[in-house]
Amino acid sequence: MNRIEAEKKLSQLRDKLEEYGYHYYVLDNPIVSDADYDKMMQELVTIENEFPELITEDSPSVRVGGAPLPHFEKVEHEIPMLSLGNAFNEQDLRDFDRRVTEGVGEPVSYACELKIDGLAVSLKYEKGRFILGATRGDGTTGENITNNLKTVRSIPMRLKEEVDIEVRGEAFMPKQSFEKLNEAKREASEEPFANPRNAAAGSLRQLDPKIAAKRNLDIFLYSVAQIKEKVLPSHTEALAYMSKLGLKTNKEAKHCNNIDEVIEYVEGWLDRRPHLSYEIDGIVIKVDSLEAQKKLGFTAKSPRWAIAFKFPAEEVVTTLEGIELSV
Numbered sequence: 360m361n362r363i364e365a366e367k368k369l370s371q372l373r374d375k376l377e378e379y380g381y382h383y384y385v386l387d388n389p390i391v392s393d394a395d396y397d398k399m400m401q402e403l404v405t406i407e408n409e410f411p412e413l414i415t416e417d418s419p420s421v422r423v424g425g426a427p428l429p430h431f432e433k434v435e436h437e438i439p440m441l442s443l444g445n446a447f448n449e450q451d452l453r454d455f456d457r458r459v460t461e462g463v464g465e466p467v468s469y470a471c472e473l474k475i476d477g478l479a480v481s482l483k484y485e486k487g488r489f490i491l492g493a494t495r496g497d498g499t500t501g502e503n504i505t506n507n508l509k510t511v512r513s514i515p516m517r518l519k520e521e522v523d524i525e526v527r528g529e530a531f532m533p534k535q536s537f538e539k540l541n542e543a544k545r546e547a548s549e550e551p552f553a554n555p556r557n558a559a560a561g562s563l564r565q566l567d568p569k570i571a572a573k574r575n576l577d578i579f580l581y582s583v584a585q586i587k588e589k590v591l592p593s594h595t596e597a598l599a600y601m602s603k604l605g606l607k608t609n610k611e612a613k614h615c616n617n618i619d620e621v622i623e624y625v626e627g628w629l630d631r632r633p634h635l636s637y638e639i640d641g642i643v644i645k646v647d648s649l650e651a652q653k654k655l656g657f658t659a660k661s662p663r664w665a666i667a668f669k670f671p672a673e674e675v676v677t678t679l680e681g682i683e684l685s686v
């Protein structure tokens with residue numbers, strides 16, 4: 360195969376692998392078999408090895424991870440990544456609603472979403488291409504983990520529109536991957552991870568992307584931090600817009616007209632938790648209107664327009680054989 364043919368073949372393979380990856384990892388609805396996907400990926404890597412000058416930044420082959428880094432660069436967040444205030448019972452939620460209604464001067468509606476128990480990350484896209492991924496860090500300064508995040512199959516290298524946007528979300532390890540990883544660790548008499556959150560953080564904050572690539576990490580995006588030349592009037596519309604761009608959002612999010620509907624949503628999820636394929640540690644409740652959010656603003660460390668209802672920790676009893684039972 361000559362260079363021209365290689366260039367054409369690579370471009371076809373990249374587009375196909377990106378499309379198949381989107382259906383498989385973002386929509387959870389594969390349109391080709393794993394075997395066909397892997398065969399195509401292998402073909403792409405083989406041609407890239409033969410013509411390294413043809414490798415592009417957004418090639419799907421970055422999914423398998425490049426060379427390890429000597430250390431992580433620091434990243435300054437233009438918009439601070441703050442943390443959420445907590446609510447532990449119904450009264451806390453009603454107090455939150457009262458504070459919000461007083462602050463806005465009229466009743467508001469809410470957007471509720473599952474609080475994924477993972478690692479908060481920021482993703483930056485320029486003209487639709489993924490260019491920077493960072494941890495929250497201390498909220499102002501995080502770590503550049505772009506190479507590791509490129510191995511997360513549900514993070515698209517290219518969006519469906521060529522926009523400049525920064526989004527935030529929670530990277531996590533599905534429960535099944537966590538069990539499998541800990542089994543492998545025990546077999547290799549290595550220290551297992553305590554929980555999926557530590558496993559996700561440990562996988563993304565180590566220097567070799569080839570390790571992250573094998574950890575089957577996933578992500579749900581939950582907010583638009585900044586976007587050029589576009590106004591998104593509500594959080595619900597921001598979630599829909601991210602999904603339209605090809606970003607993975609959590610389908611359990613729900614618009615609630617008032618705090619009573621919020622409480623109903625929260626109660627509904629308390630005992631449905633064990634049936635999810637990923638861990639959640641609560642529910643995040645956000646004022647839906649962006650204008651009302653602006654009016655409420657922030658305290659030094661948290662938004663006044665959002666709160667996290669925390670579930671009691673899932674009691675896990677480890678039996679003598681080391682089998683974990685969720686009670």
Ligand SMILES: NC(=O)c1cc2c(=O)c3cc(F)ccc3oc2nc1N
Pocket residue numbers: 440441442443472473474475476477479529581582643661662665
């Ligand atoms: N873990 C989560 O699933 C989750 C976390 C946050 C935040 O931490 C968060 C922090 C802010 F300052 C503002 C909004 C937020 O929205 C959030 N939404 C979520 N769904």
